[in-house]
Amino acid sequence: MNINQIMVIGAGQMGSGIAQVCAMAGFDVILHDIKEEFIEKGIGNIQKNLNRQVEKGRLEEREKEAILSRVTTSVALENASKADLVIEAVVENMDVKTQLFKMLDQFAPDHAILASNTSSLPITEIAAATERPEKVIGMHFMNPVPVMKLVEIIRGLQTTDEVYETIEAVSKKLSKVPVEVNDFPGFISNRILMPMINEAIFAVYEGVATPEAVDEIMKLGMNHPMGPLTLADFIGLDTCLYIMETLHEGFGDDKYRPCPLLRKYVKAGWLGKKTGKGFYTYA
The missing domain is CATH 1.10.1040.10 (N-(1-d-carboxylethyl)-l-norvaline Dehydrogenase; domain 2)
Known part of the structure; x- marks a missing residue:
């Protein structure tokens, strides 16, 4: 399964960090939130992090600009129609997440994988809000995302091997270390x-x-x-x-x-x- 365009839902500290590492890995990224001011703050976080890398000599100015050019912004959830992978990074609340996944299921193309950055909530329950539970998976990044190497990958009850393998490959492309766990409260980390x-x-x-x-x-x-x-x-x-x-x-x-x-x-x-x-x- 080819992943070219990634949509990140939530432009807070975790979401902006996920968007940054995706853009640094060469993916086209849509950074989505409900208000422009939240997105502006998220883009500001990315710029600040990249500027620090330039100052330390780890990144060239032209590389920084290329990374930023790969990030577009969104306040309309319908933009999920362009994504091959959606990574949700909103508040840690089951009602909020299930409502979001229900809407994403309508807007995202049939082939798209829906991933949650939840740190403790059951992936199987989140997946049950969709008509594609086999394409729902957990991608639990660690904070701060650009620095921490681990991605905890959580299979739901119906997550297919193909979806797991695709997310494992994406995680490695992000220069992360994917570790598989099963769907239990808090997974392993928490x-x-x-x-x-x-x-x-x-x-x-x-x-x-x-x-x-x-x-x-x-x-x-x-x-x-x-x-x-x-x-x-x-x-x-x-x-x-x-x-x-x-x-x-x-x-x-x-x-x-x-x-x-x-x-x-x-x-x-x-x-x-x-x-x-x-x-x-x-x-």
Whole structure:
């Protein structure tokens, strides 16, 4: 299956990063969002990242311009009719995603693969909103997308071998390392990462140690490049809570119960770096 044109839905941090690596790999990219201002911000992120590469001597100016020329923008979902592959990178909410995939199923050509960048939600359930469940797959990129090598590829119950092999080949063309996992809550990355973050929050909640102490112990003692509470702030505490709730609901096991302090911070609007305050305060 040939993939030439890729549509990325959502121009936020993840979506703009996915669009950037697709354009850098030579694909024609349509970057879509519901408002022009969101798209402008996304294009600005791509330009900023590429300018940094030029400054470091890793990219020439002409290469940067060629990459940017491969990205077109869209506020009309009907533009999915031009895509061979659609990668969705919208909010981590099942209702939002299923509604989107239902619409994409109408607009995208019959041969098009529909991929979700979900970090925890079941691909089989997302696929069930379409008339092409065999062509729906998970492509979970890591943040920041231009830097992180992993793409977690998640097969839904009906995903065909041909679709998996096509997405595996696309991931390699993006200079990523594709790793296959089956469709379980949180897949592998967040099934392991989020309970660790949640336990770190419990340690603070129970007064065992300060956030600074927890992070320092995990960095110096476990050789983690970033402490779990700093990482939680970077991911977004609302996202961490949503994933923990998905794990708790999906497995029905109280070991995945979200820490009350995490809920409290989210209700207070302390979502981490993006709001200026989480476990740490940001300028």
